[in-house]
Amino acid sequence: MNFSDLIGRLQSDAYLAPHICNTNHAKGSQIIKQGEVCQDVIFLRRGLAQMSYVTFEGKEWIKSFFAENSVMGSRRCQIMGEPSHFAITCLEDCEVTAIPYDKLRSVCSKDPDLMAVFFDFNEQVSLRKEKREYEFLCLSAQDRYRGFLEDYAHIVPRLTQAQIASFIGITPIALSRIRKRINQAESLGVAGAQ
Amino acid sequence: MNFSDLIGRLQSDAYLAPHICNTNHAKGSQIIKQGEVCQDVIFLRRGLAQMSYVTFEGKEWIKSFFAENSVMGSRRCQIMGEPSHFAITCLEDCEVTAIPYDKLRSVCSKDPDLMAVFFDFNEQVSLRKEKREYEFLCLSAQDRYRGFLEDYAHIVPRLTQAQIASFIGITPIALSRIRKRINQAESLGVAGAQ
DNA sequence: GACTCGCATTAACCCGGGTTTATTGGACAT
DNA sequence: ATGTCCAATAAACCCGGGTTAATGCGAGTC
Numbered sequence: 001m002n003f004s005d006l007i008g009r010l011q012s013d014a015y016l017a018p019h020i021c022n023t024n025h026a027k028g029s030q031i032i033k034q035g036e037v038c039q040d041v042i043f044l045r046r047g048l049a050q051m052s053y054v055t056f057e058g059k060e061w062i063k064s065f066f067a068e069n070s071v072m073g074s075r076r077c078q079i080m081g082e083p084s085h086f087a088i089t090c091l092e093d094c095e096v097t098a099i100p101y102d103k104l105r106s107v108c109s110k111d112p113d114l115m116a117v118f119f120d121f122n123e124q125v126s127l128r129k130e131k132r133e134y135e136f137l138c139l140s141a142q143d144r145y146r147g148f149l150e151d152y153a154h155i156v157p158r159l160t161q162a163q164i165a166s167f168i169g170i171t172p173i174a175l176s177r178i179r180k181r182i183n184q185a186e187s188l189g190v191a192g193a194q
Numbered sequence: 195m196n197f198s199d200l201i202g203r204l205q206s207d208a209y210l211a212p213h214i215c216n217t218n219h220a221k222g223s224q225i226i227k228q229g230e231v232c233q234d235v236i237f238l239r240r241g242l243a244q245m246s247y248v249t250f251e252g253k254e255w256i257k258s259f260f261a262e263n264s265v266m267g268s269r270r271c272q273i274m275g276e277p278s279h280f281a282i283t284c285l286e287d288c289e290v291t292a293i294p295y296d297k298l299r300s301v302c303s304k305d306p307d308l309m310a311v312f313f314d315f316n317e318q319v320s321l322r323k324e325k326r327e328y329e330f331l332c333l334s335a336q337d338r339y340r341g342f343l344e345d346y347a348h349i350v351p352r353l354t355q356a357q358i359a360s361f362i363g364i365t366p367i368a369l370s371r372i373r374k375r376i377n378q379a380e381s382l383g384v385a386g387a388q
Numbered sequence: 389g390a391c392t393c394g395c396a397t398t399a400a401c402c403c404g405g406g407t408t409t410a411t412t413g414g415a416c417a418t
Numbered sequence: 419a420t421g422t423c424c425a426a427t428a429a430a431c432c433c434g435g436g437t438t439a440a441t442g443c444g445a446g447t448c
Contacts, residue, residue, distance in 0.1 A: 053332055061331040075320045085328065109306065122316055126269045129323040134279065136330040137255040137363050138247055141435075161396060169331050174435050176397050335405075355426065368405050370427055391448075398441070404434095411428070418421080 001117055003069040007043055007097055009114075016107055021098045031088040031096065032074060037081060040098040042072040047094030048158055052166070053086045062167040065091075067155050071121060073101070092158070136169065142178050144168040195311055197263040201237055201291055203308075210301055215292045225282040225290065226268060231275060234292040236266040241288030242352055246360070247280045256361040259285075261349050265315060267295070286352070330363065336372050338362040 001009070010016055021040075025031055025047075032038045034054055044066050051063040051072070063086055066072050074084040078101035108115040135144050145168055149156060156164070165175035195203070204210055215234075219225055219241075226232045228248055238260050245257040245266070257280055260266050268278040272295035302309040329338050339362055343350060350358070359369035 053328060055332050059332075063327060063331070075317065075324060079317050079321070085324075112303065115309075119313075122320070123269065123273050126316070126319065126323070127273070129320070129327065130269060130279075133257060133323065133326060133330075134247060136327075137257070138249050138253075160394095170434095171436060172396075173398085173437080177435080180397085354424095364404095365406060366426075367407080367428090371405080374427080389448105391446100393444105393446085395444090396442085398439105400438090400440105402435105402437080404436095405432105406434095407432080408430085409428100410430105412426080414423105414425085416421105416423085418419105 001113070003043075006117060007045070010099060010104070010107075011097075013107060016099065016103055019100050019103045023096055023098065025090045025094045025096065027090050027093050029090050031072075031090065031094070032077075032084050032086075034085065034087040035083045037077050037083050038074065039078050039081060039101045040073060041078065041101050041104050042088070043097040043099070044068060044070050044072060045095045045097060047090060047096075048092040048155065049088055049090050049094055050163065051086050051088050060166055061169065062163060065152065065155060065159070065163075065167065067158075091163070141168060141170045141174060142181065145175065145178055146182075195307075197237075200311060201239070204293060204298070204301075205291075207301060210293065210297055213294050213297045217290055217292065219284045219288045219290065221284050221287050223284050225266075225284065225288070226271075226278050226280075228279065228281040229277045231271050231277050232268065233272050233275060233295045234267060235272065235295050235298050236282070237291040237293070238262060238264050238266060239289045239291060241290075242285040242349065243282055243288055244285055244357065245280050245282050254360055255363065256357060259346065259349060259353070259357075259361065261352075285357070335362060335364045335368065336375065339369065339372055340376075 011020055031042060031049065046068050048068075049066045049072065051066075053061045053063065055061065072088055074086065076082050077084045104118075108118055135147060139147065145164070148164060148168055152159075161175055161179075162172040165172045168175070170178075205214055221241075225236060225243065240262050242262075243260045243266065245260075247255045247257065249255065266282055268280065270276050271278045298312075302312055329341060333341065339358070342358060342362055346353075355369055355373075356366040359366045362369070364372075
């Protein structure tokens, strides 16, 4: 089941329909604010968004990026009803569909197909998180950057260096130094190959 | 449903019973080896275990610790059937119950109660991973150490400094320095309060 | 053209953590 | 008592990344 089909199916569900909310958000606006409770599952139909923490010193660290056709939300909010530890911010104008978690879950519990979709979805999230934990534990910032360029090739052109740096856990200055190192190594490599 | 009840219930399931395997593992032995495929869900009934990566330079980084009454396994193996990126090693003698993931899943799909148990379990894992990602992104090694002492107070006495260091992503030497800093700050604090 | 604004880069300095090697001290065996 | 093993600490040195401040350098705007 692809993303559009999934949304279509949810929207045509009689029980769910009145709880579904389609909204647009301008670039720069926040879909969820840090410290706020939002128990919706948020389907991003168009645009680009980030999840990020702002520390008490005012520094922003990006947890993840989401492009069109992805599903967002704070597990903590959805499951526990507690305030979100992070914000969701639009990096481009975004079109989203929001559905309360408990409503979605109760529909899933009656529809094995849907249940399977979200179970698989959770598994995918688990795998991504497992990979990210590995990268922070075992890789240098430089290797995390290389990995990022591969894994996120499709959205890299839509991001700034500062955003990428924040995602891999370093400052923009450090990222700039890494890019310099990589470029120098490459030109040396080319020269060495001649 | 508590842990023993859950295992009892699984063991008394006629379909599952022939696939369930109870084994003992000596301290130091590996329940899953890095690079091996093991599609079992592993219930740790007694003992203490770790999941860890060994990098190609031979350094070991610990992903997580598991004490009695917890559930282990490689999502990647279970779901994708691919080799595990990490090993599970016994830090004490362990008693485990292993059940193939696909068998367990098919039983769950017919038993909403069980499905809910594992769905909740996945949610708990997600929350833990979310927290760990936050700690690596936003906290210093020293703050991660403080957090570890709080969150894992119940197993700290059973671990070495080297294991704790590996879990929070630093060397034992660095942890020793941090402990020294904390002790000095504490004795200063006490002195200052007099 | 001259102005600003935002992004990326650079340089200079500092500090936390890695690396290597050495030392201490407890547990255990002989 | 002596030797061995291992965990923990300590000292010396190096390097990556943080911090601050300065410098390009386009894209708009007036």
